[in-house]
Amino acid sequence: MTETLTxxxxxxxxxxxxxxxxxxxxxxxxxxxxxxxxxxxTDEPVSQILHAQALSEAGATxxxxxxxxxxxxxxxxxxxxxxSHALDYDDTHFAHIGHPSVAVFSAGFAVGEKYGKSLPQVxxxxxxxxxxxxxxxxxxxxxHYQTGYHQTATAGAFGATAAAGRLLGLTVAxxxxxxxxxxxxxxxxxxxxGTMGKPYNAGLAATAGVEVVELIAAGFEANGEALDSALGxxxxxxxxxxxxxxxxxxxxxxxxxxxxxxxxxxCHGLHAALEAARSLDLAAPExxxxxxxxxxxxxxxCNQIAPETGLGAKFSYRTVLAMLALGKDTARLExxxxxxxRDPRLAALxxxxxxxxxxxxxxxxxxxxxxxxxxxxxxxxxxxxxPTEYEVREARLLSKAEALLxxxxxxxxxxxxxxxxxxxxxxxxx
Amino acid sequence: MTETLTxxxxxxxxxxxxxxxxxxxxxxxxxxxxxxxxxxxTDEPVSQILHAQALSEAGATxxxxxxxxxxxxxxxxxxxxxxSHALDYDDTHFAHIGHPSVAVFSAGFAVGEKYGKSLPQVxxxxxxxxxxxxxxxxxxxxxHYQTGYHQTATAGAFGATAAAGRLLGLTVAxxxxxxxxxxxxxxxxxxxxGTMGKPYNAGLAATAGVEVVELIAAGFEANGEALDSALGxxxxxxxxxxxxxxxxxxxxxxxxxxxxxxxxxxCHGLHAALEAARSLDLAAPExxxxxxxxxxxxxxxCNQIAPETGLGAKFSYRTVLAMLALGKDTARLExxxxxxxRDPRLAALxxxxxxxxxxxxxxxxxxxxxxxxxxxxxxxxxxxxxPTEYEVREARLLSKAEALLxxxxxxxxxxxxxxxxxxxxxxxxx
Numbered sequence: 100m101t102e103t104l105t106x107x108x109x110x111x112x113x114x115x116x117x118x119x120x121x122x123x124x125x126x127x128x129x130x131x132x133x134x135x136x137x138x139x140x141t142d143e144p145v146s147q148i149l150h151a152q153a154l155s156e157a158g159a160t161x162x163x164x165x166x167x168x169x170x171x172x173x174x175x176x177x178x179x180x181x182x183s184h185a186l187d188y189d190d191t192h193f194a195h196i197g198h199p200s201v202a203v204f205s206a207g208f209a210v211g212e213k214y215g216k217s218l219p220q221v222x223x224x225x226x227x228x229x230x231x232x233x234x235x236x237x238x239x240x241x242x243h244y245q246t247g248y249h250q251t252a253t254a255g256a257f258g259a260t261a262a263a264g265r266l267l268g269l270t271v272a273x274x275x276x277x278x279x280x281x282x283x284x285x286x287x288x289x290x291x292x293g294t295m296g297k298p299y300n301a302g303l304a305a306t307a308g309v310e311v312v313e314l315i316a317a318g319f320e321a322n323g324e325a326l327d328s329a330l331g332x333x334x335x336x337x338x339x340x341x342x343x344x345x346x347x348x349x350x351x352x353x354x355x356x357x358x359x360x361x362x363x364x365x366c367h368g369l370h371a372a373l374e375a376a377r378s379l380d381l382a383a384p385e386x387x388x389x390x391x392x393x394x395x396x397x398x399x400x401c402n403q404i405a406p407e408t409g410l411g412a413k414f415s416y417r418t419v420l421a422m423l424a425l426g427k428d429t430a431r432l433e434x435x436x437x438x439x440x441r442d443p444r445l446a447a448l449x450x451x452x453x454x455x456x457x458x459x460x461x462x463x464x465x466x467x468x469x470x471x472x473x474x475x476x477x478x479x480x481x482x483x484x485x486p487t488e489y490e491v492r493e494a495r496l497l498s499k500a501e502a503l504l505x506x507x508x509x510x511x512x513x514x515x516x517x518x519x520x521x522x523x524x525x526x527x528x529x
Numbered sequence: 530m531t532e533t534l535t536x537x538x539x540x541x542x543x544x545x546x547x548x549x550x551x552x553x554x555x556x557x558x559x560x561x562x563x564x565x566x567x568x569x570x571t572d573e574p575v576s577q578i579l580h581a582q583a584l585s586e587a588g589a590t591x592x593x594x595x596x597x598x599x600x601x602x603x604x605x606x607x608x609x610x611x612x613s614h615a616l617d618y619d620d621t622h623f624a625h626i627g628h629p630s631v632a633v634f635s636a637g638f639a640v641g642e643k644y645g646k647s648l649p650q651v652x653x654x655x656x657x658x659x660x661x662x663x664x665x666x667x668x669x670x671x672x673h674y675q676t677g678y679h680q681t682a683t684a685g686a687f688g689a690t691a692a693a694g695r696l697l698g699l700t701v702a703x704x705x706x707x708x709x710x711x712x713x714x715x716x717x718x719x720x721x722x723g724t725m726g727k728p729y730n731a732g733l734a735a736t737a738g739v740e741v742v743e744l745i746a747a748g749f750e751a752n753g754e755a756l757d758s759a760l761g762x763x764x765x766x767x768x769x770x771x772x773x774x775x776x777x778x779x780x781x782x783x784x785x786x787x788x789x790x791x792x793x794x795x796c797h798g799l800h801a802a803l804e805a806a807r808s809l810d811l812a813a814p815e816x817x818x819x820x821x822x823x824x825x826x827x828x829x830x831c832n833q834i835a836p837e838t839g840l841g842a843k844f845s846y847r848t849v850l851a852m853l854a855l856g857k858d859t860a861r862l863e864x865x866x867x868x869x870x871r872d873p874r875l876a877a878l879x880x881x882x883x884x885x886x887x888x889x890x891x892x893x894x895x896x897x898x899x900x901x902x903x904x905x906x907x908x909x910x911x912x913x914x915x916p917t918e919y920e921v922r923e924a925r926l927l928s929k930a931e932a933l934l935x936x937x938x939x940x941x942x943x944x945x946x947x948x949x950x951x952x953x954x955x956x957x958x959x
Binding site: 159161 | 574575578579581582585586587588589591600601603604676677678679682709710712713714715716717718719720721723724725726729730733743744747748749750751752754755758760761762764765766767
């Protein structure tokens with residue numbers, strides 16, 4: 100008899116793994132990215148509300164919150180999952196369209212700190228959790244996402260469960276029950292996009308993983324087939340049930356390797372254009388005109404013509420390209436200021452930039468045509484899904500982290516992430 | 530423009546209400562039932578696991594757990610929701626098929642105790658929460674339930690939100706956002722039936738209500754249309770969208786009035802037969818033969834022929850009817866013992882009892898034909914949905930509570946529930 104999806108995922112999640120060197124390096128990179136987003140996210144109103152709620156309940160000091168203080172691991176996962184997604188600046192996996200780090204690391208670091216695990220143990224557990232998120236997300240498929248489910252929350256909860264369960268040393272049978280119990284708990288709607296509910300969804304996924312794993316470890320008995328049985332999560336949540344796709348080369352190849360990182364603190368729809376423009380070495384004085392072509396869906400999302408606020412700038416091709424041409428660092432949160440939007444140099448540049456839809460482009464592509472004052476014409480195209488060499492990615496991610504946290508802290512964090520240190524050694528940076 | 534479902538539910542939940550006398554009496558009755566089930570449920574393994582987890586996290590002493598000790602209200606709701614559903618002995622509303630008390634009271638009492646509310650305040654808030662649960666459940670409809678969602682958990686979460694939100698004095702706009710935030714959090718699958726996951730689902734609903742209400746009260750901003758918008762909970766969760774049905778006479782008539790209580794500590798499929806048999810005043814020595822007719826669906830659920838364990842007895846027409854004929858109290862947990870199953874008198878009686886399916890009966894009906902040793906034939910039929918006079922119901926519920934808690938405690942609890950006492954005055958009974 101063929102084993103069920105859940106059994107195979109549970110066996111993978113509980114057993115020895117042999118990740119590629121790239122997978123190991125990429126998960127460390129995503130850990131740095133998650134830490135940067137989480138630490139930088141603590142000033143967001145939603146983070147403050149969750150942080151205050153956690154402190155008002157307090158309890159056992161098991162794991163650190165972004166923003167400081169220790170609380171029960173279950174609560175830390177909720178708060179840190181929310182906080183690290185609050186800036187919407189964390190990583191994305193396009194195969195299932197979800198942000199795996201915010202759920203998986205928030206669960207893994209909280210459980211890791213509570214149980215005195217080392218950073219390599221947490222990174223390995225998180226790698227497994229990421230892979231489970233992505234594969235459950237693929238199994239659920241586009242119908243699940245299009246119906247209205249937020250994969251970061253739904254698929255993410257299973258990833259968080261796998262990561263936490265691995266750290267607690269669950270057996271295969273326990274891991275399967277934990278995934279099954281997660282199926283009755285995993286939730287999250289895209290209807291909350293544009294509100295504080297979006298980052299909260301990520302926190303829900305993280306805390307679900309911690310909670311169900313702790314319960315199963317304590318002897319709780321659940322239906323271990325509740326993910327993929329007839330009345331299970333997939334069937335009830337408009338899943339496509341792409342089992343073959345989900346299990347393809349499980350344990351051999353690592354879908355997580357193709358994780359994508361954000362290098363600009365603005366709407367994802369602007370990133371391909373910014374990357375294309377970067378390759379042209381855009382400089383304000385040389386620009387006669389600049390034409391951007393992008394996928395039609397972005398026109399209603401992030402084509403504000405002349406926003407007057409920093410928040411508006413995050414949804415404006417003309418503004419972010421003008422910022423880039425003025426030499427501003429689009430990775431920094433501070434760049435997106437009301438003051439810069441009012442800068443006459445920026446306003447003048449915006450007038451030279453034109454945006455149009457092109458349905459020949461995919462959602463991750465953009466095309467830039469530059470006419471320089473000296474008459475030269477330059478073209479560039481970028482696809483966010485195009486592979487980037489690891490070294491290039493690392494350099495850019497370190498630079499992004501520095502923009503968020505300052506060079507000194509990043510050097511220290513990056514060094515710790517390559518050490519055998521305990522999770523608790525990271526605590527002072529939270 | 531017609532107001533949305535959520536707006537109308539939020540207005541109802543936040544505004545002055547004028548419940549009927551019956552609705553007020555019934556909610557007090559359900560409160561006693563919930564307390565009896567919760568207090569009696571503390572020995573169940575699932576309750577013990579959740580209770581221990583709560584104590585291991587501890588934190589602010591805001592609300593009592595069934596089984597004793599105070600923890601944060603959010604955690605108390607999780608544990609008490611699970612514990613009060615652990616025996617599966619709590620109330621049921623057949624219009625949407627859900628157990629409203631376990632989610633709504635578990636949230637309402639926890640929040641009520643935390644904020645120093647009185648019992649009348651909690652009972653009123655719970656009545657509103659029950660009504661919201663039932664009406665959201667009707668709006669979601671049979672398709673939601675048949676697809677695999679556990680209405681106790683899903684519809685229940687909205688009821689818990691309404692009850693908690695009313696106690697915190699949320700405005701209509703806040704209540705609407707709380708219901709919208711709940712939509713991204715509400716979850717629970719029937720796939721967990723028969724495992725500890727079933728009562729846990731009830732706990733999840735209760736804690737969801739407390740959590741989202743506390744967040745909204747603290748300034749969290751959510752999409753208040755996430756219940757009934759195009760990408761909302763109904764559309765994503767196979768809801769039928771029976772808006773008219775859900776809103777019919779909202780605020781005028783109280784669907785909660787037709788709540789059903791369990792008077793036997795066994796599978797609900799056996800109750801109609803037990804009630805019919807009770808009306809015949811069944812006595813072992815007089816029985817020549819007894820025929821039970823029941824809806825076909827129960828034949829695979831609760832027709833064990835000669836179970837040898839107390840647990841098996843809970844799923845056996847022949848056994849529970851033999852117990853009744855022997856004068857045993859089927860309301861008591863202790864009645865369902867392995868020893869009684871092995872009693873030769875019970876075994877002999879079982880041989881006289883025959884069960885058959887009859888698709889002319891509804892799921893809530895059963896028919897009993899008794900042939901007595903003196904040759905007399907008696908017939909009785911019972912429908913669990915048939916109305917019971919309030920006084921009859923109250924007497925039976927007090928007797929059930931006494932079977933679970935003893936007469937003295939029930940007298941005290943029942944008197945408190947009719948007083949102006951604070952929620953915390955109930956604490957010593959938890």
